[in-house]
Amino acid sequence: MLNFIAFNIYGSAADAQHRAIGSQPSIATPSAECPATQRFNPRMGICMPNAKIPRATSPSEKAASPNSSPAEPPSKKSKTTANPDQSAMSMPMSEGAKSDNGVMVRLNQFMLYSRTSGPRGQSRLTGPGMWMLMYDEDLSSRNHLSIDVMGTPEHLTVGDKGTPQLLQTENIDAMHPHDYIMALEFRDSLTLNADKKERLTFLFAPRGEAAFGPVPFMHRISAEGNPDAPLGHSLQDGFHDVSTVLGIGYQLAGTTIETTVFSGKDIVWPLPMHSPDSYAVRVNQKVDNHLSFGASYADALLPEDAGRAEHSQFVAAWLTASYSVGTGTLKSSLIWGQGRPTHGAAQNSFLEEALYQLGPNKFYGRAELLQILPDNLDLAVPNGGAVLKWAGALTLGYERTLFEKSGLSLFVGSSYTKDFIPAEFTHAYGNDPAGAKVYARVAFVGRSH
Numbered sequence: 001m002l003n004f005i006a007f008n009i010y011g012s013a014a015d016a017q018h019r020a021i022g023s024q025p026s027i028a029t030p031s032a033e034c035p036a037t038q039r040f041n042p043r044m045g046i047c048m049p050n051a052k053i054p055r056a057t058s059p060s061e062k063a064a065s066p067n068s069s070p071a072e073p074p075s076k077k078s079k080t081t082a083n084p085d086q087s088a089m090s091m092p093m094s095e096g097a098k099s100d101n102g103v104m105v106r107l108n109q110f111m112l113y114s115r116t117s118g119p120r121g122q123s124r125l126t127g128p129g130m131w132m133l134m135y136d137e138d139l140s141s142r143n144h145l146s147i148d149v150m151g152t153p154e155h156l157t158v159g160d161k162g163t164p165q166l167l168q169t170e171n172i173d174a175m176h177p178h179d180y181i182m183a184l185e186f187r188d189s190l191t192l193n194a195d196k197k198e199r200l201t202f203l204f205a206p207r208g209e210a211a212f213g214p215v216p217f218m219h220r221i222s223a224e225g226n227p228d229a230p231l232g233h234s235l236q237d238g239f240h241d242v243s244t245v246l247g248i249g250y251q252l253a254g255t256t257i258e259t260t261v262f263s264g265k266d267i268v269w270p271l272p273m274h275s276p277d278s279y280a281v282r283v284n285q286k287v288d289n290h291l292s293f294g295a296s297y298a299d300a301l302l303p304e305d306a307g308r309a310e311h312s313q314f315v316a317a318w319l320t321a322s323y324s325v326g327t328g329t330l331k332s333s334l335i336w337g338q339g340r341p342t343h344g345a346a347q348n349s350f351l352e353e354a355l356y357q358l359g360p361n362k363f364y365g366r367a368e369l370l371q372i373l374p375d376n377l378d379l380a381v382p383n384g385g386a387v388l389k390w391a392g393a394l395t396l397g398y399e400r401t402l403f404e405k406s407g408l409s410l411f412v413g414s415s416y417t418k419d420f421i422p423a424e425f426t427h428a429y430g431n432d433p434a435g436a437k438v439y440a441r442v443a444f445v446g447r448s449h
Contacts, residue, residue, distance in 0.1 A: 102449035106132040108218070109153075112227050112439040114164040118430035120173050122164040127157030128175070128227060130182070130218055142191040150183035150208075166419050166433050167231050167391055169376040175229045182241040183208035184271065199251040206271040209240045211247055211258040212280040212298040214318040214335055216240040221322065222333040222353045225362050225399035225413055227439055231391075232349025232370045236316055236337035239298065243267045244274045254286035256294075264301035264311075277301045278311070293319045310342040328358035345388055347371045360401035362413070368393045374424070381424040392420040399441070411441040 109129030116122055135147045154177035162174030170176045185205035192198040209216070216237040217223050217230055230236060247260030259281045263274035278301050284294035295317040302312055316337040323330050332354040340346040349370035356363045369392045375385035397415030404410075419433040 101137055102135075102447055104132075104134040104136075104447045105444065106134070107442065107444040109157075109442050110227050110439050111441075112163065112437060114435065114437045116164045116166050116173070116433070116435040118166070118428075118433045120166065120428055120433075122161075122173070124161065124164050126159070126163045128152075128154055128163055128177075129157065130178075139188075144187075144189045144191075146185075146187045146189070148183060148185045148187075148208075149181070151181045152178045153180075154178050155180060163227070164435065165228055165231075166417075166429065166435055167372065167377070167393060167421070168229070169231075169372060170229065170233065172376075172378055178241065181207060181271070185209075197253050199249075201249040201251070203245070203247050203249070205245055206273055207241065207243055207267070208245055210242055210245050210262045210278075210280045210298070211249075211260040211282040212239045212296045212314060213237040213282075213316040213337065214294065214320065214333065220320075220333055220353075222320065222331045222355050223364070223366070224331075224355055225411065225441065226353070226355075226364050226366060226395070226397060226415065227437055227441075228366070228395060228415070228417070230335075230349075230351050230353075230366070231368050231372075231393055232335075232337055232351055235314065235339045235347060235349045235370070236318075236335050236351060239280065239300075239314075243272055244276060246276060256282075256284040256286075258282045258284075264303065266303040290323050291319075291321050293317075312339055312341045314339045325356065326358075328356055331355045331357075344386075347373070347388060360404075362399040362401075364395075364397045364399070364415075366393075366395040377425075377428070379425065379428055383424075389422045389424060391422060391425070394418050394420075397437075407444055407446045409443045411443070412439070413441065414438045 107129070108131075109127065111125070111127055113125050114123070130150060130152045132151075133149045137145050139145050158177040160177070162168075162171035162176045164173065165175050166173055168175050183205060185203060185208045187201055187203045189199055189201040192200060213236055214220070217226075217233060218240075243263045243265065245260050245262040247258060249256065249258040251257075259279070261276035261279045263276055264278040265274045278299060280296060280298035280300070282294060282296035284292060286292045296315070298314040299311050300314060301310075314337070316335065318333060318335045320333045321331070333351070335351045337349045337351075338346050347370075349368070351366065351368050353366040354364065369390065371388040372391050373386060373388060374381045379385060381387075381389075395415055395417040397413060399411050399413030402410045402412060415437045417435045417437075419429070419435070421429050421433060
């Protein structure tokens with residue numbers, strides 16, 4: 001498969017005060033094993049139908065058509081003339097995949113009960129989730145147009161208080177709701193040679209994702225089913241919804257190089273446009289269909305710095321993998337992110353997450369270690385709130401598939417998180433901070449040609 005680089009312009013509707021940096025790009029992820037009627041979409045991190053979801057053939061229909069041939073294996077399917085996945089958020093389709101011309105809809109919605117312990121503990125029922133609408137069209141044999149819209153009902157289903165999660169600085173011990181529209185992206189991808197191993201992609205979006213970091217947590221295959229955002233989200237993949245992104249990407253075989261400019265200014269509803277004041281560069285290397293790695297750099301004007309000339313610098317690196325283990329599939333990500341303000345010490349975050357899927361069962365886990373400013377948690381500590389402190393969290397979870405038909409799936413699951421805090425935090429969090437979650441999840445993926 002080929003990786004490519006995209007040129008993006010997008011903006012985000014999420015609350016600016018909840019972001020550490022202006023935008024974040026998506027990276028290519030390794031392919032996962034999918035049924036013959038589906039292909040893996042790295043942009044979304046899931047298997048998606050090649051065409052309209054097929055209707056099951058009844059026994060009477062089979063009897064009436066005894067000479068009908070079985071479905072062709074992927075290796076025999078026709079090759080597409082253009083690749084709709086050519087964007088900053090994805091890799092091209094496999095050689096055997098069909099053209100994606102048409103409209104695709106994706107929904108991922110939780111109904112989640114969260115309970116956290118200690119003096120800052122909370123209990124609340126929330127509904128984090130997202131939806132996507134994607135349109136793809138071959139303009140010619142070497143030119144492909146795609147339009148993506150991503151949104152969320154979280155302002156209605158989560159609310160201003162957010163989803164309880166200890167040590168989360170996005171909303172102080174809770175994950176904030178994203179805005180109604182997180183991305184509106186337009187891409188134009190050009191194939192530069194006959195064997196389609198070289199591509200150039202231009203992208204514009206009033207709101208969307210800049211070229212920094214790995215695939216955002218809500219799309220990562222290694223985080224599927226986990227309702228929590230990483231504690232280091234703002235340092236690792238917090239640039240997924242910013243304003244006024246312009247970019248260009250170049251793909252040559254398995255190497256993707258992307259560069260984007262964007263606005264780090266505060267964003268408000270509906271789709272504000274600003275002059276670019278920040279930039280990001282990302283490189284991703286696909287080793288094979290199972291393994292990829294990448295790195296990125298961003299120089300961003302943070303929302304709270306708007307109107308001043310002070311920028312912050314961010315660096316991120318990652319390794320993603322997907323392998324068959326026994327009769328199941330193991331998907332994992334290792335991520336490091338760092339932010340350095342103009343005046344202040346560098347802040348680091350490390351994450352390792354994995355998901356093992358065995359039939360209808362998913363077992364997932366996430367380990368995090370990061371530096372946190374006490375001021376970001378509204379904590380008064382003896383040696384000052386501007387001194388970075390190390391903290392961590394370990395999450396283990398399980399999800400079960402209850403129903404799956406025609407692109408619609410229903411899951412139930414639960415998770416438990418043990419938080420690890422410095423001694424200076426115990427007055428606010430107690431000696432044994434933890435959190436538990438129980439949820440139901442509805443997912444839908446459908447395509448219309």
